[in-house]
Amino acid sequence: MVQTDLVTDLYVFILAAFIGFEVIRRVSPLLHTPLMSLTNALDAIAVVGAIILAGEGKSTLATILGTIAIVAATSNIVGGFLITDRMLKMFKTSRPAKP
């Protein structure tokens, strides 16, 4: 049972890595900085693990570390999406209509 879970997880990892390579290879070098801040924000989905730790109340240590982990991940989510959008907003094509 546990063994098959692991194998499934490995499949998921490998397939996701392939998708990642194919999708990200196509990202214009223009956008490599926002790409990095976006993937960083997406990576902060780790917050779900931290939420469960902090909320399950299994041990004091888990609650404390989980809470700190939520703070770290949430700041990446909020800050990451915010700055990515700010950067992308700046990319304009030739002769933008000046306000």
Add this chain to the structure above:
Amino acid sequence: MTPFAGSDLPLQITYLIAAILFILSLKWMSSPSTARHGVWAGEVGMLLAILGTLLHHGIVDYRWIAVGLVLGSIIGVPLGLVHMTAVPQRTALSHAFGALCVTLVGTSEFYLRAPHVPPFMMSVLSAEVILGSLTFTGSLMAAGKLEEVLPQRPITYKGQNFVNLLVLGIAVVVAVILVRHPEHTHLFPVMLAIPLIFGVLMIVPIGGADMPTVMSLLNSYAGLSAAAMGFVLDSKLLIIAGALDGASGFILSVNMSKAMNRSFSNVLFGAFGQEQAAKGAAGEEAKPVKSATPEEAAAILSAANNVVIVPGYGMAVAQAQHKVRELYDILTKRGVNVKFGIHPVAGRMPGHMNVLLAEADIPYDKLVDMDDLNPEFPQTDVALVIGANDVTNPAARTDPSSPIYGMPILDVDKARTVMVIKRGMSPGFAGIDNPLYYLDKTLMLFGDAKTFVGDIVRELGGTGHG
């Protein structure tokens, strides 16, 4: 044991939708016209996943979750509003935060499960904690160097790579012992602490020009550690997000190492900053260079049809991008075709120059990648280099004895006239003399980039009105 295992289908479906949105999010990043949809897709996916998790039945106490979410948002907003010039250090800091989250979760998972941790579980847990903690201190060091609170100069010593590999090796050995005997819980803090030290050691020899590669590498490590955490928690969503981030960082690292003509293994083992030894290898006596005033530079630029501007980190340091925009505007108005030549490793992180120039309102279709631009240099009347050095050094193409030989460069020396704005004749980061400066067609424009470009703009504006 496995909080994500299939007990409730709606939650799993929510995670699946989030995973699809994450992939779409990256897919839409392929072009500036759709990229903002990508951010929205990512945000919606993230929101769904968090809401779904909050409704998860295993949660008994919401107080600390609320504290964490609120505190994180309070810290996150200013980090999302930093000035564009501070984006590299902000990104490094966010790698550190991501790695911190992963490391802390891994640590609690270990103590919740110990001493009965199956070998595979212990292996991925070790990978999570080792990658997480070395990324944490490594990214903090990188952020410190970028913010210039730490010395930017690379610090190297003999046998550095050996020491670093030894330290990492010890961590791996401890991990192996823990996999075989997870009941030795006292070894866990050791496995946590050694990579923290390694992260510092890894960044100590890094100089400014290596930063784009290092940033990409840390990005990749952060992703892989998150994927390892996904294995520990049996969370497919986290595995997918981590794999995407890991792949992204990996591709960027390969791009950056290619653009610096380093082998990828050279990069992986942190053998950065090795080129320091080259200092003073070139001819010692001062060779004659031709210099020019802003008036002369303005006259040459206004007589040109095709101009390529090559920005480097020096432009960012001098905060000259807005003056460069003025120059772009005034030249374009006079019918001059102006493009920008962007080297992949220009600046301190991948794509750094593009963001700075986009911020200064320069249209992105004028920002041209090295490979697309190089064939056009022979038809270029003026190449104007602003604060870039090694990425324009023709020795990389012609001189096999040069330490940067083989590194792809922007072929500015093929333009009819080359103008280089530079503070003085000091060599670039790698300490390598640049033969470009001694060419007959090269004019050196000595001064601060912002002031000098401003002076050229004033000259052009003056003649324009007169």
